[in-house]
Amino acid sequence: MDPSEDAGIAAVLVQMGGALLGEQTVDRTLDLVTELAQRTVRSASAVSVTLRKADLVFTSNASEPIAEELDAVQYATQEGPCLQAISEGRIVNTAFDADEDRWPKFTAAARAEGIGGILSVPLTMPDRSIGALNIYSRAPHRFTDEDETTASLLAQQATAVLANVHAFAEASGLNSQLRDALASRDLIGQAKGILMARESCTAEEAFDILRRASQRTNRKLRDIASDLVMSVSDPKGPS
Amino acid sequence: MSETIAEILSAGRVDAGLSARDLWFSYCGLGGQATPRALDRFLTGTAIPSAHQYDILAQAINEALVDLDMDTPLPYAEDLVR
Numbered sequence: 001m002d003p004s005e006d007a008g009i010a011a012v013l014v015q016m017g018g019a020l021l022g023e024q025t026v027d028r029t030l031d032l033v034t035e036l037a038q039r040t041v042r043s044a045s046a047v048s049v050t051l052r053k054a055d056l057v058f059t060s061n062a063s064e065p066i067a068e069e070l071d072a073v074q075y076a077t078q079e080g081p082c083l084q085a086i087s088e089g090r091i092v093n094t095a096f097d098a099d100e101d102r103w104p105k106f107t108a109a110a111r112a113e114g115i116g117g118i119l120s121v122p123l124t125m126p127d128r129s130i131g132a133l134n135i136y137s138r139a140p141h142r143f144t145d146e147d148e149t150t151a152s153l154l155a156q157q158a159t160a161v162l163a164n165v166h167a168f169a170e171a172s173g174l175n176s177q178l179r180d181a182l183a184s185r186d187l188i189g190q191a192k193g194i195l196m197a198r199e200s201c202t203a204e205e206a207f208d209i210l211r212r213a214s215q216r217t218n219r220k221l222r223d224i225a226s227d228l229v230m231s232v233s234d235p236k237g238p239s
Numbered sequence: 240m241s242e243t244i245a246e247i248l249s250a251g252r253v254d255a256g257l258s259a260r261d262l263w264f265s266y267c268g269l270g271g272q273a274t275p276r277a278l279d280r281f282l283t284g285t286a287i288p289s290a291h292q293y294d295i296l297a298q299a300i301n302e303a304l305v306d307l308d309m310d311t312p313l314p315y316a317e318d319l320v321r
Contacts, residue, residue: 177264184268192270204291207270211298211315220302221269 029161030061033133033154038063040154041147043137045115049123049158050082051131057083060131066113067136073109080106085120086129091148092120095141116140119147121155125163133158184222191225194232244319245284248296251313252282255303265299290316 030049037047046064048071050057057075062068074080080103081092094100095117096107110118115136123131133155137143143151188210195206210228214221252262259282263275273281273292280286281296288296297313304312 177261181264181268185270188268188270207291207295211294214298214302215312218305220305221298 026161026165027061030158033158034061034063037133037135037151037154040150041119041135041143043117043139043143043147044135045138046136048134048136049131050086050134051123051162052086052129057086066115067134070106070110070113070115070136071134074103074106077103077105079103081118082120082132082134085122085132089122089124089129091122091152092118093143093148094118097140110136114138117142119143119151121148121151123155123159123162125159130159130162187222187229188225191228194228244287244293245282247313247319248293248300249282251297251300251304254309254311255300256307257300257303261303262296262299265303266296269295269299271295271299 034047034049038044041047046062046067048059048062048067050071051060059068059071062071071082074082081094084102085092096111096115100107116139117137119135119137121133121135122129123133133151135143135147135151188207191210192203192206195201195209196203199206199209201209210221210224213219213224217224252259255262257265259279260275263271263278266273266278271278271292273288277286278296281288281292294316297315301312304310
């Protein structure tokens with residue numbers, strides 16, 4: 001690797017470090033991982049990232065159309081090194097020579113496109129594999145140990161970002177549930193206050209009045225509360 | 240008796256398709272004051288909610304049951320023989 005190439009990689013790493021969390025970040029980071037793999041793994045001809053979400057397996061990023069096409073052959077035939085790397089959670093590094101007979105349909109398609117080998121590194125979380133980094137080569141031999149190490153480091157980077165985004169999405173969901181709960185709670189609190197003043201009752205008794213109205217009308221308690229609050233803040237409105 | 244209340248709440252929660260966390264958010268939205276951990280204790284029977292807190296939980300579960308068109312509401316505290 002020459003020094004200018006080193007500088008390029010440093011720039012990519014800086015971009016990666018500065019990325020913020022979000023869907024856009026995932027795509028950008030996986031693009032960067034793809035780009036880095038293409039640059040740093042010497043015999044790489046095309047690179048892709050496969051993701052698995054629930055039962056869906058798809059290519060999220062690809063450096064060259066050929067990678068996306070051959071990934072698609074694997075998904076369609078349900079066989080291939082990338083799928084094996086994901087299901088077994090282990091690196092698959094192979095050359096499509098005469099001895100390779102594990103995935104006949106995929107291997108035939110790869111050979112027809114002039115691809116000589118593939119390195120698939122699973123993106124592994126503690127409990128499962130969420131995808132794979134696939135590096136295709138036109139050279140007719142296996143990737144080196146050094147290539148495996150480099151690809152593994154990049155796969156780890158991609159996995160870390162994906163795991164963070166997953167946690168972020170979960171936290172966002174919690175946030176919106178909490179916002180809803182607080183809005184409802186505030187509204188019901190106001191309605192209870194109105195009833196306490198009007199009926200000279202306690203907060204618990206005010207809740208019971210709302211609860212019974214909810215039961216009687218088969219409507220949500222917060223809707224009953226909302227009507228009550230509206231009727232006070234806008235006496236001309238529906239009560 | 241605490242076991243019975245825990246059983247009523249737990250069965251209702253399951254019927255309503257609510258996770259313990261979902262139930263807590265609904266309960267909190269209705270003005271419930273117990274923490275998520277206290278709610279876990281109510282559900283497992285290691286603590287008993289006050290009648291008022293029980294009613295808020297029953298209301299939360301009943302609203303979820305109505306959303307599922309299930310006509311098997313939990314009884315409120317006044318209907319329970321304590």
